[in-house]
Amino acid sequence: MKISAITQERIRRFRANKLAWWSLWVLLGAYLLSLLSPWLVNDRPLVMSYQGRLAFPAFVFYPESNFGGRYETEADYKLLLEEALTQGKSVWTIMPPIPQDPLRARLDGDGTPPYAPSREHWLGTDAHGRDLLARLIHGFRICMSFSLLLTLLSTILGVLIGAIQGYLGGKFDIFAQRVIEVWSSLPFLYVVILIAALYGHGFWLLVGIMTVFSWIGLSYFMRGEFLRLRDVTYVKAARVLGYSHWHILVKEILPNALTPVVTLFPFALIGGISSLTSLDFLGFGLAPPTPSWGDLMSQGLSHLFAPWIAVSTVLALFITLLLATFVGEGLRDAMDPKSGDRYE
Amino acid sequence: MSDLCASVNPQDLLRVENMSVAFRGQANAWLAVTEEVNFSIAPSEVFALVGESGCGKSVTAMGLLGLLPRPGSKILQGHAWFEGVDLLALSASELVKWRGAKISMIFQEPALALNPVRTMQSQLREALRQLPKAEADVRIEALMKRAGFADVARVLRSYPHELSGGMMQRVMIVMALLTKPRLLIADEPTTALDVTVQAQVMSLLQELCRETSTGLLLITHNLGLVAHYADRVGVMYAGRMVESAPVQRLLENPRHPYSQGLLRAVPEGLDSVEKLAPIPGSVPRPQEFDQGCRFRNRCPIAKEICARKPTLRSIGEHHTVACEFAT
């Protein structure tokens, strides 16, 4: 499908905005890397040779007993290696770049956790002794994935409902508007707390509930766009030419109504990240010990004497949201340049 | 250039010399939209600036009053002498003193030029805000009556949406002439109106301008209006002035191939479209402007010499043409 000249021009304008362009790549790159976090940030070796036998602990589960341990639980490879070295067994490993696990508490520092940044834990640990950097990276993966999923689902819902509202207009629109108004006045936080209390704190459950509340904003925009575009001459022409209603909605109007969708996407993403972080901060979000930034913020607040927790978390959140904001502004300018009057 | 000096009249109300306007185009480059436009208006004269889309007539008018969008546009060169002052050299704050008071403007869509939440009376009073209210009201009432409104009080009380297009435009004319400006610029004042209302509005414009001795710069693409209401006319094409003459001379003896083509393409008095002679091709866009004659791709008598910039020649009383073959 040929990209229309309008879209090409918009892409060109976005690329010309260096800040937005690079922010997009940094964000995207960071996210993709974070998706690889099970293999980049892990305290299990990628490849290990233990007394001549090859093993891939980062990919496969090996019980302790495999390596001469007593139990069937997963081996603690750090201890295993220390033991092997002191006992002189032949062993070599290829470790992930950041050899820490976000879930394993290491209580071998001075005193009680949280431990300050050291050679072992580059950003220190949290209040439970878990490596902070590992938690931040895994947390990034989780909150970005959550937010992307949330934004995607609520976009689809918002577009669908708003489009049908705007296209049909009349009584359906009035009715739907009233329903939406009632729906949007429901106290979102209470609902989340209630449902989480009843059904637990699952990732998918949370995505589900939040989607159900977040599509409303976009539907307002789409309704407006469709109401406007419904009367545009080429849509009238489409009706006279015999196109079906569905075709007109999807092929004629929708491609020209996507400006709000594109421009709102990054800001919705930011909203999603913030919402999840807030929920986790309050303890109503994802269940512990899931590495989440909200949880880290909460810990940071209650352990202010260990500033590395709060500072690194806030910094990570700040940079992420800042980059997303740059992308969002860049998209908005690309879609609809107001200042700098062009002669078209 | 020497040909032109002969026609420069120191009594001119407005004299535009070599005015060029540029807009910011793609990739932030400046695109010259009009080039070296020259014309003059005598006091109380009606001068029509005629041309089709993209010729630059509106841009020229807006440029005179500093109404072009900033920062996306600029005056590349030129002067616009009005009462001894170069309008194009004035700063924004200085221009404010001239607009409305000495030079007024009315636009194509009166509904867009009026504030929808204020009554006509309050908007009219604003034009005369320097005067005490009582005096302003007297003047407003007089001019409104002159504009042919049967029930002046009702119209004054009304909001814009309560009036028809023709009525709004007539109020705009009153608003523009309240301050007794020396020059009124009318940018396509009747294009959005029905033809019976158009007649009403144009004749009002003509009459009132005569009474207040206001010069009128009429921007239009309608040659019929030019024939009936203008004294002199300037024809613009693709950003340049190609011919300018007294109206009767242009209608009887157009010398530029574009003017000739334009007059032949108007379907007037014809029983069949076969006799129509459309000008083949279409108007070039500013991105396609070049130095040579911009009409040569559509011109029936174009030759190689036309690839060079055409010189403006004077071929008679106040009649100038920018074509190598005009004489």
Added chain:
Amino acid sequence: MKHTDEVLAVKDLSVWYPIQQGLLGRVQSHVKALRHFDLSVKRGEIVAVVGESGCGKTTLASALVGLRTWQTGELFLDGERLDPNNSATWKRLRTSVQMVFQDPYGSLNPRQTLQEILLGPLRANGIGLVEGKVRVLEALHQVGLTESDLEKFPHAFSGGQRQRIGIARALALRSKVLVCDEPTSALDVSVQAQVLQLLQKLRQELGLSIILISHDLSVVRALADRVVVMYLGSVVEIIPAQNLFAHARHPYSQALLASVPTLNSRKTPQILQGEIPSLTELPPGCVFSSRCPHVRPECSLQEPALQELSEANLVRCPWTQELG
């Protein structure tokens, strides 16, 4: 009886717009935008409908292509009677009656290539891909565009070309009747003639019938065979185009003609007094009575009927004989 010469006929067409007021949006009254309109169009005939704002010509155009509900009225295609408020009728009419819109810049979807714009409607009306492509090329050539234009987007074309694309779109569907709503008003004068000559050519070569909605009387005179003059929703005069300028009988037609500033004569345009009344408050009796320069007291009593003055001239005014 089938009139094989008559391709489209409309009888007693009325279109009303409901005015909704009150909390519940109940319909209180109607704007009677078009009232009791009759028209019969023969094969290869060009009928012009002229008038100013509020005369109903735009409503008429929309009604003729099924975009408006018909309050009353009968519709005949090739002599066969069809129900105008049944969507099946319009589905069938898509390939016979099509519309060319006023706005060349808004009538084409800016994101579709010319190929999609021309081929899409054919596919939507059940025409196969292979035949569709053949028809598209045919239509392109008929309007003077080339195959290489098919990949381009609308912004690459000028206003005149876009109008021609609008016409091609209808031709590809093999329309018999083209409803042209002010097809040249938004175009430059030097380009208008191109479109007008194209319409003339299509009429001659294909026997295309055209209903030309326009406010430009010179265009109407040059292109049309018959002219229908409308004022405030009703027909005031029907007259052959060549007689329009010299022999129009209805006072409104005369006023309309007299208002047009012409190049060739220095006759001052005549000015009609008063304002055009609103469609919700029609004057009693003859709708033109509030502005007619020859109005008499009898004019406000009853709306006059359309009388036949001569074979081709119908007028809605009982005083034309006296006025001369």
